[in-house]
Each structure stands twice: as structure tokens, then as C-alpha cells.
Amino acid sequence: MMQGIFQSVWAKHSLSRRLLVWLLPSLVLITVVEFSLSYRLAQQTIDEAYDRGLQSAVRALSLATRLDANGFSVEKPFQLLSYVQSNARGTVFFRVVTSDGLLEAGFTDLTFPWPSAPKNDEVLLAEGEYFDQHLRIAALRRELVAATAQSPAISVDLLVAEDLAPRQAYLEQFIWRTLLRDSILLVFTAVLLILIVKRSLSPLGRWSRLIRNRDSHDLTPLPINEALPLEARPLIESLNFHLDRGAQEQGQRRRFLDNASHQIRTPLAVLKTQIAWAKSQGSDLDAMAFLARFESQVDQASQHAAQMLQMARLESGQTLSPVAIAVLPLAQDVVVTLQALAQQRQIDLGLTCGADLDVSTRVWGDEGLIRQVFENLLDNAIRHGSAGGEATLSLTQAGETVLVAVENNGEQISDEVLAHLGERYYQADQASYWGSGLGLSIVAAILIQLGSRIKFEHPTSGGGLRAVFELNRVIEEEHNDVST
Structure with a gap:
């Protein structure tokens, strides 16, 4: 039911509205996907840029750390980190501590989640918390003294961290600018799309007005030119x-x-x-x-x-209620009725039946209409047959139908006339053809109501005409169901 209501409402929409209902949401979806991808790309780019600064800072701090004959020293760490902080536009923290704990400098509470076996001189990155500040930390472990048989190796851990607030603010600023840009482009594209759809469908409106304003009797073909899509x-x-x-x-x-x-x-x-x-x-x-x-x-x-x-x-389109009709007795009665006309025209009128068809064979239809079909076809066959010739009505059972054929051996009919026989309002130029008058048009119309079609063809014997059609045979089970 809901589907029927939806189809009814949808059918009332114009073609342009149908197109826009699909195109505009698709445009919004594409914009949302593009914005999401831009956000992820911007976040990745900003993180990579800031992380490269941290990596450079921790390596610079590593270069400023020495172990010589005078002992272990860190050369101007605060001056170095002050330069890093000016570039990062946020708070920068550092810590330098040796593995033996004899030397420690910087922010002693700053920690890093080291892996179990970090590589020497490899910069590692991680996020952490330091006094309610969310930090990005770069760490490097460098070996100062190699291990010997008498003493273990001595290494130094170097940590440089910065507050994530500046990069987050920069990301938000970038996102707002991107959102404003995409919104303007979305509105502009939507307006342009509406104009394009209206413009593209405008020829249909012109054609509609052209057809509506035509004279009711004007049946000339509509012109097809390059302006038509x-x-x-x-x-x-x-x-x-x-x-x-x-x-x-x-x-x-x-x-x-x-x-x-x-x-x-x-x-x-x-x-x-x-x-x-x-x-x-x-x-x-x-x-x-x-x-x-x-x-x-x-x-x-x-x-x-x-x-x-x-x-x-x-x-008039009146509906037909078919009943079971004994077709053979009806055909015999029609042939007997037309015998006088056949004798007057010197036509040998006959009826032939297939071996499997008898008086019990019935067809679905209306007795008066079927009689009129037989009479019209046989009357045409007699009147337009050659004197001394034949006119034959044949009945043959063919599966679930009864095949009916009426033929004579009169004048040869051209293929052009044969193609139009039975058409409504058609009349052949020569009065000797079966197509004269309304008889065959009535036959064709009756058979359409009976669910059949008439076919006109040349007889295999030569001249004349053969009319063939089928009537639905009554199957005994079907007849019992209808009777019940």
C-alpha cells in the first residue's frame, strides 16, 4: 500500500523535479564525502608537518648531547627548545636522562612509553599527558658507551614534547575555511544544476505547447530537427x-x-x-x-x-460472456441455409471435418456471433467465387482449439489487397474481391471479441482466397468448472 502511495505521489512530479530529487541529494552526498576526505587529508598533513618539527628538535638535542673526557654535557638546550617553541607556537617540553641515572635535565616528570627493545638513534612518536596537557612526544635513545665485560652499556634518552592545542587550532581553522568554500560551491553548483535541468528540458515544454495548440484535424507528422534532444x-x-x-x-x-x-x-x-x-x-x-x-x-x-x-x-466495446457452442451442428446449419444461394451462383458449397471432430465438439463463444462469422465468410466466398467453382468450410481440431478455414477458387487476389483485407473502413478497388463492403470488417471485429484473429492467405490450389482463424475448444474439465 505504501509503495502504491509513493508511486502515486511520485507520478505527479514533473520530469525536472524527478531529476533534481536524484541529482541534488547526490551532489550533497558527494560534497560531504569530499569534505570528509579533505578533513582526513588535512589532519594527516598537519600532523606530518608538526611531527617533522618534533623529530628535527629531538635530533638537534641529540647532536647537542656529548660525552667526552670532561664528562657528559648538553649544550644550550633551552636556547634550542626556545627556537622550536617559537616555530610550534605552543609549549615545548624536553627531558634528557642517562641510563645510569647520573645525569638528568629538563622536565623530570615527562615520560615516554618505550618499546621493549628500541633501535639506536631511531625517533619514536607517541601521545601522552603532562599535567592535564595533551602532548605529542618525540623520543630517541642513543648509546653513549658500548657495553664491556666489566660494565654495561650507557645510553641517553632524549624526549621533546609539544602541546597539541596549536595544531588542533590550526586544523579547525583549516576545516572551517574548507567548509565555507564547499558550502559556497555546493550552493553555486545546485543553482547551476537547476538552471541546466530547466534549460535542457525546455524543448519538451515547447513541443508540448506545439502539440496542444495543433488543430484537432491536423495529423501531419511533427518536425524532428537538431533542437530536439x-x-x-x-x-x-x-x-x-x-x-x-x-x-x-x-x-x-x-x-x-x-x-x-x-x-x-x-x-x-x-x-x-x-x-x-x-x-x-x-x-x-x-x-x-x-x-x-x-x-x-x-x-x-x-x-x-x-x-x-x-x-x-x-x-461500442460491449463485453462478451462466452458459452459452450456445438460448432459442427452450427456449421452444418449455416451451409444448409446458404445452399440456395450457392446453387443460384453455380457454386459447389461443402463442409469438411477432421477425423477427431464430431457433434460433441464445442467451442467457447456466442452462437449468434459465430453464426454471423460463418455466414459472412461463406456468403463472400459464394458471391466472389468463379461460376462452377467450389466454396468450402472446413473444421479441424488442433490441440485446445478448433481450426476454421473458408476458401474458394475464385479470382486471384494481389498481395497488396490481401494485406488489407479485414481492415476497418477498407474497400478494395475491384468489386469482385472479398473486401467489398463491411462483411470482412465485421468478421474481424467479431473474432477479436472472441479472442481470435483472422488470417487471409492464398489457397495452395491456386486462385481464390483462404480465410483461417481459431476458436477456443471447450475442455471437459473447464466446462465442468464453469457449470459448477
């Missing part, structure tokens, strides 16, 4: 694709309306002519012939009107 081009190309498809469908609809109006006006004009002719005749035989022709024209006009109403119903 590469990322937005697939969107505009997709829009152009749909605009082109809409323009094609609009043209087909216009042609269909022209053809439909012609098909309706023609029977009405003929009726008016025949009525006028009938008025001028006086015999009953002439009147009977007129009525027969009148009935034919009325039937034709009624058929066109019924087809238009059927297409309107299919386009």
Missing part, C-alpha cells in the same frame, strides 16, 4: 507513427463513408426510378416484376444498414 526523439517518432496511422485510418474512414453512402444512395435511386416506371405501366405483370426488383433493392439496402449497425455495436 536525442532522448526525446523516440517519443516524437512514436507520436509520428501514431499520427501516420491515424491519418491512414482517417483516409480509410473517408473512403468507406463515400462507398457506403454510394451503396445506400444507389438502391434508393433505383427504387425511385422503378417507382416512376411502375406508375407509367398499367398491367399487373409489369407491377409484379417491379415489386420483385423493388424487393431486391430493399433487401440490399437493408443488408447495408444492418452491417453498419452491427459494426457500430461491435465498436
Whole structure:
């Protein structure tokens, strides 16, 4: 639930806001990481600089320490440490003590955590406390007299320490300066980033206004130029694709309306002519012939009107509740119904079934719609077939479906026309093609509602046309579940 709320809120944000929601926190994170790294680097650099001063001081103190014939001496230690203290800008402490304890100078309470076996003349560093002061201590142990069989070696320990407060103050000063610099850069970069995002997405706003201000009947493709970002081009190309498809469908609809109006006006004009002719005749035989022709024209006009109403119903989007239909008896009934038309057209109308299909085979659908599909396809096959030819309805069980095929051996149809058969508002230029009128468009629309698709192809025998589609077969277990 929370994820759905988050997605709903997120979907209301503009593209620029979405980008900034990701970019600005990332920029802040990068600044924080950079500041942390700068702090660590500054601390390391300052410690190394101050430690080098301490190391130099303890080595200078070591050079000032002598052992000669006159005894052990430390030359001007306070003058040396005063110079070190002036550079360190803090308090400096020192201590010099021999291993035999005979000589000690400096701050006697100053200690150092010596390791168990320090190397000779190696400077060691450590931190310690001296009267509540936190110190950094540099220590060096130098051997003065080597050990002999009669006496142990004599060494001197030299300690130089300084207060850590000055270096800490310097580090804090550096950090505050760095923080101020990074904050200014962060604000400047954030403002610049906002301007760049707004500027980069401004073409989308212009395109949005361009599309919104277009005339509702303008289906010309949108221009694609260098000002359009590469990322937005697939969107505009997709829009152009749909605009082109809409323009094609609009043209087909216009042609269909022209053809439909012609098909309706023609029977009405003929009726008016025949009525006028009938008025001028006086015999009953002439009147009977007129009525027969009148009935034919009325039937034709009624058929066109019924087809238009059927297409309107299919386009209304009404949902279909499928039921189990015995497909073979339905097909047999349709074939028997159309036998009279087939004989009139001198067409051999037949029905073939696969060996595994019988009267118990059922399919899911609506009986009236499936009947209309069979009737429309067979009616087209009969009317547009060659005299003395064949029109066949075949049913074959194929797994969980029933394969239905209707074919005739009429005139050869071109590939161009074949590709458009069944399209809504499409009418072939030649009246002999199956594509004349609304019949195949209605068939295609019905099959879509039944969850199927019709396919038109050339028969293997040569001329004519073959229409193929599938109907979902009723599995006995499924039917029992539905019935329950």
C-alpha cells in the first residue's frame, strides 16, 4: 500500500523535479564525502608537518648531547627548545636522562612509553599527558658507551614534547575555511544544476505547447530537427507513427463513408426510378416484376444498414460472456441455409471435418456471433467465387482449439489487397474481391471479441482466397468448472 502511495505521489512530479530529487541529494552526498576526505587529508598533513618539527628538535638535542673526557654535557638546550617553541607556537617540553641515572635535565616528570627493545638513534612518536596537557612526544635513545665485560652499556634518552592545542587550532581553522568554500560551491553548483535541468528540458515544454495548440484535424507528422534532444526523439517518432496511422485510418474512414453512402444512395435511386416506371405501366405483370426488383433493392439496402449497425455495436466495446457452442451442428446449419444461394451462383458449397471432430465438439463463444462469422465468410466466398467453382468450410481440431478455414477458387487476389483485407473502413478497388463492403470488417471485429484473429492467405490450389482463424475448444474439465 505504501509503495502504491509513493508511486502515486511520485507520478505527479514533473520530469525536472524527478531529476533534481536524484541529482541534488547526490551532489550533497558527494560534497560531504569530499569534505570528509579533505578533513582526513588535512589532519594527516598537519600532523606530518608538526611531527617533522618534533623529530628535527629531538635530533638537534641529540647532536647537542656529548660525552667526552670532561664528562657528559648538553649544550644550550633551552636556547634550542626556545627556537622550536617559537616555530610550534605552543609549549615545548624536553627531558634528557642517562641510563645510569647520573645525569638528568629538563622536565623530570615527562615520560615516554618505550618499546621493549628500541633501535639506536631511531625517533619514536607517541601521545601522552603532562599535567592535564595533551602532548605529542618525540623520543630517541642513543648509546653513549658500548657495553664491556666489566660494565654495561650507557645510553641517553632524549624526549621533546609539544602541546597539541596549536595544531588542533590550526586544523579547525583549516576545516572551517574548507567548509565555507564547499558550502559556497555546493550552493553555486545546485543553482547551476537547476538552471541546466530547466534549460535542457525546455524543448519538451515547447513541443508540448506545439502539440496542444495543433488543430484537432491536423495529423501531419511533427518536425524532428537538431533542437530536439536525442532522448526525446523516440517519443516524437512514436507520436509520428501514431499520427501516420491515424491519418491512414482517417483516409480509410473517408473512403468507406463515400462507398457506403454510394451503396445506400444507389438502391434508393433505383427504387425511385422503378417507382416512376411502375406508375407509367398499367398491367399487373409489369407491377409484379417491379415489386420483385423493388424487393431486391430493399433487401440490399437493408443488408447495408444492418452491417453498419452491427459494426457500430461491435465498436461500442460491449463485453462478451462466452458459452459452450456445438460448432459442427452450427456449421452444418449455416451451409444448409446458404445452399440456395450457392446453387443460384453455380457454386459447389461443402463442409469438411477432421477425423477427431464430431457433434460433441464445442467451442467457447456466442452462437449468434459465430453464426454471423460463418455466414459472412461463406456468403463472400459464394458471391466472389468463379461460376462452377467450389466454396468450402472446413473444421479441424488442433490441440485446445478448433481450426476454421473458408476458401474458394475464385479470382486471384494481389498481395497488396490481401494485406488489407479485414481492415476497418477498407474497400478494395475491384468489386469482385472479398473486401467489398463491411462483411470482412465485421468478421474481424467479431473474432477479436472472441479472442481470435483472422488470417487471409492464398489457397495452395491456386486462385481464390483462404480465410483461417481459431476458436477456443471447450475442455471437459473447464466446462465442468464453469457449470459448477
